[in-house]
Amino acid sequence: MARDLERPVDLSVDPCVRAAVLRLADDHVLLYLRAHHIVLDAFGFSLFNRRIAERYSAAVAGTEVAAARFDSVESVIREESDYRDSADFDADRDFWNAYLDGVDEAVALRPGPGGIARRSRGTRFTLDADRQRGLVALGKEVGASWGDAVTALVAAYLRGVTGREDLTLGFPVMNRLGSAALRVPITAVNVVPLRLNPTASATLVEL
Known part of the structure; x- marks a missing residue:
């Protein structure tokens, strides 16, 4: 993660968002999420993370995920x-x-x-x-x-x-x-x- 964060992003070819699920143990999973500031600021990141948490929580609970409340x-x-x-x-x-x-x-x-x-x-x-x-x-x-x-x-x-x-x-x-x-x-x-x-x-x- 540290190496990935240090590597400059070439906006002409590199993805602006990169994610990885890191399974450290059966009951210990980390989500690595990196986004270039050109696409997400801190508040935007919080909206993004909240939606990920909503979908993850619904999947774990076996319930239907609520519709996204994003505007266009x-x-x-x-x-x-x-x-x-x-x-x-x-x-x-x-x-x-x-x-x-x-x-x-x-x-x-x-x-x-x-x-x-x-x-x-x-x-x-x-x-x-x-x-x-x-x-x-x-x-x-x-x-x-x-x-x-x-x-x-x-x-x-x-x-x-x-x-x-x-x-x-x-x-x-x-x-x-x-x-x-x-x-x-x-x-x-x-x-x-x-x-x-x-x-x-x-x-x-x-x-």
């Missing part, structure tokens, strides 16, 4: 096309163009071609109860959420590492609210930017 990909394309032909699209484009005016080139935290690594490595940090209470308290102090406090911490870290005072953080958003894509396993996630200007002397509360 065409409904998502139609909704996107309608949006692009609307005044909302023009207004949104103008807003984001103005918001991002003057943004510098991206700074890579890790050297490499284009600053992009073929293989990513995640670092997980679990907040213990005391740290989480501290972030909640910090948020309340300035009328914000603890998530806002985490964002401020990330901005302070990036300011220290890069020396930049014009930072743009990308936040993945579901991009499905009230849309047909809520019922279709596809990629619809969007990334919206948040611009911050943390000076070297900025306190966490100010951020």
Whole structure:
């Protein structure tokens, strides 16, 4: 599985989805499922996995599987096309163009071609109860959420590492609210930017 995940997918010839059932014992079976991000995002993956679980559970129980509740990909394309032909699209484009005016080139935290690594490595940090209470308290102090406090911490870290005072953080958003894509396993996630200007002397509360 690790080797498969590390191998780049050639979209011209390789399948975008690969699955394997791994039987480790009579009572221990794993499902390996890999999908290219061009076809599934995290929410789409959850819809896909839920349907697999429904079919598997029905097969184990010997019951009839419920009909799929998916909408069509065409409904998502139609909704996107309608949006692009609307005044909302023009207004949104103008807003984001103005918001991002003057943004510098991206700074890579890790050297490499284009600053992009073929293989990513995640670092997980679990907040213990005391740290989480501290972030909640910090948020309340300035009328914000603890998530806002985490964002401020990330901005302070990036300011220290890069020396930049014009930072743009990308936040993945579901991009499905009230849309047909809520019922279709596809990629619809969007990334919206948040611009911050943390000076070297900025306190966490100010951020």
